[in-house]
Amino acid sequence: MMQRRRSxxxxxxxxxxxxxxxxxxxxVRQRRAGAAHGVLFRxxxxxxxxxxxxxxxxxxxxxxxxxDALLDALGISAQRVEVIAVRGVQRLSAADxxxxxxxQPGAALRDVDLRGVARQLATHDWIETAEAVRAPGGxxxxxIVERIALAAIDLGAPPETYAVDASGAPxxxxxxxxxxxxxxxxxxxxxxxxxxSARLAEAVRLAYRLPGMGIALPEExxxxxxxxxxxxxxxxxxxxPRFVLGREALDERIEQLAHVLARRADAVTSATTxxxxxxxxxxxxxxxxxxxxxxxxxxxxxxxxxxxxx
Numbered sequence: 183m184m185q186r187r188r189s190x191x192x193x194x195x196x197x198x199x200x201x202x203x204x205x206x207x208x209x210v211r212q213r214r215a216g217a218a219h220g221v222l223f224r225x226x227x228x229x230x231x232x233x234x235x236x237x238x239x240x241x242x243x244x245x246x247x248x249x250d251a252l253l254d255a256l257g258i259s260a261q262r263v264e265v266i267a268v269r270g271v272q273r274l275s276a277a278d279x280x281x282x283x284x285x286q287p288g289a290a291l292r293d294v295d296l297r298g299v300a301r302q303l304a305t306h307d308w309i310e311t312a313e314a315v316r317a318p319g320g321x322x323x324x325x326i327v328e329r330i331a332l333a334a335i336d337l338g339a340p341p342e343t344y345a346v347d348a349s350g351a352p353x354x355x356x357x358x359x360x361x362x363x364x365x366x367x368x369x370x371x372x373x374x375x376x377x378x379s380a381r382l383a384e385a386v387r388l389a390y391r392l393p394g395m396g397i398a399l400p401e402e403x404x405x406x407x408x409x410x411x412x413x414x415x416x417x418x419x420x421x422x423p424r425f426v427l428g429r430e431a432l433d434e435r436i437e438q439l440a441h442v443l444a445r446r447a448d449a450v451t452s453a454t455t456x457x458x459x460x461x462x463x464x465x466x467x468x469x470x471x472x473x474x475x476x477x478x479x480x481x482x483x484x485x486x487x488x489x490x491x492x
Contacts, residue, residue: 261290261291261292261318261319261320262288262289262290262291262320263285263286263287263288263289263290263291263294263320263321263322264319264320264321265319265320265321265322266279266280266283266285266321266322266324267317267321267322267323267324268280268324268325268326269323269324269325269326270325270326270327270328271326271328272328273308273328274306274308274309274326274328279303279306279309279324279326280324282302282303282306282309283299283302283303283314283322283324284298284299284302285299285322291316291320291322292316294314294316294322296313296314296315296316299312299314299322299324300312300313300314303324303326307329307353307354307376308328308329308353308354309326309327309328309329310326310327310328310329310347311326311327312324312325312326312327313325313326329345329347329351329353329354330347330348331345331346331347331356331360331361331364332345332346332347332348332364332365332386332389332390333345333346333364333365333366333367333382333385333386333389333403334346334356334361334364334365334366334367335352335366335367335368335369335373335382336366336368337352337373337375338375342355343355343356343361344356344375345360345361345364346367346382346386347386348383348386348387349378349379349383350378350379350380350381350382350383350384350385350386351376351377351378351379351382352373352375352376352377352379352382353376354376363399364399365385365386365389365399365400365401365402365403365416366401366402366403367382367385367386367402367403367404367405368402368403368404368405369381369382369404369405370404370405370406370407370410371405371407371408381405382405384414384432385403385405385414388403388414388416388427388432388436389403389416391433391436392436392440395436395437395440396440396444397418397439397440397443398418398419399419400416400417400418400419401417401418401419402416402417403415403416404416404424411428411429411459412426412428413426413427413428413429413430413459414426414427414428414429414432415427421450421451422451422453422454423450423451423453423454423455423456423466424454424455424456425439425455425456425458426455426456426457426458426459427439427458427459428458428459431461435458435459438458438464439456439458442456442458442464446464449466450466452466452468453466453467453468454467454468454469455467
């Protein structure tokens with residue numbers, strides 16, 4: 183009895199899904215009547231996130247539990263790909279994603295390798311992850327997560343400018359419009375294109391801590407060689423000095439920077455370097471003079487014998 187009830191419920195759910203999908207497909211076809219393409223590219227609106235998320239989960243679970251039997255029950259087995267529904271695009275277009283999927287118009291929906299589609303999409307420079315499921319009505323539903331350009335770095339010879347994401351990966355060569363306003367990274371150690379870098383990721387993280395503390399994004403963050411105690415250093419818009427952070431307690435050094443800019447901005451503007459590596463004071467350095475080139479805030483000589491904290 184319980185088995186029959188389960189079977190009846192599955193049949194009802196399958197019929198309801200087919201009806202909803204067919205109704206939606208009919209609306210799409212009406213809007214795109216006369217289209218010459220074999221595949222209709224459709225961007226799923228934001229309001230459809232929950233239904234699409236449900237479709238992705240249900241499709242994955244159904245494939246794992248029932249496989250071909252459920253495809254037959256949903257009427258998918260004999261269908262051809264007519265619609266690629268795309269969710270998650272910001273920079274890319276739905277057509278970009280559909281084209282990058284490798285799925286050909288009119289392909290047998292049952293034969294579409296969903297994991298293969300996800301892998302193929304993930305080779306696109308701007309796509310971080312992807313999922314795909316089959317749906318009734320000849321639809322392939324795709325959801326992607328795009329990479330976000332957070333910084334820029336020059337690599338290679340001659341140099342090309344790459345966009346860098348939160349993982350520290352210089353993931354694609356990008357144009358000036360894409361990179362406008364983003365911090366520039368400069369690393370003393372070798373950086374490999376399209377590979378995550380812990381050093382670059384930390385530089386990006388530090389850069390995006392600043393706006394939350396009322397400081398503009400840095401124009402540049404440099405990362406010294408491993409044996410150089412300078413560590414991370416940054417330049418801020420409209421301020422002349424380099425701010426040296428070191429390598430240790432970087433969040434504390436950022437807080438120290440915010441405090442200095444809020445309380446002693448006048449002193450900072452006359453320096454060429456502001457060294458924040460000391461645990462208990464900030465050291466300002468100017469161009470060398472006969473009497474020395476460094477002073478601590480408050481007018482005292484810089485503690486030359488003291489080692490920096492970073």
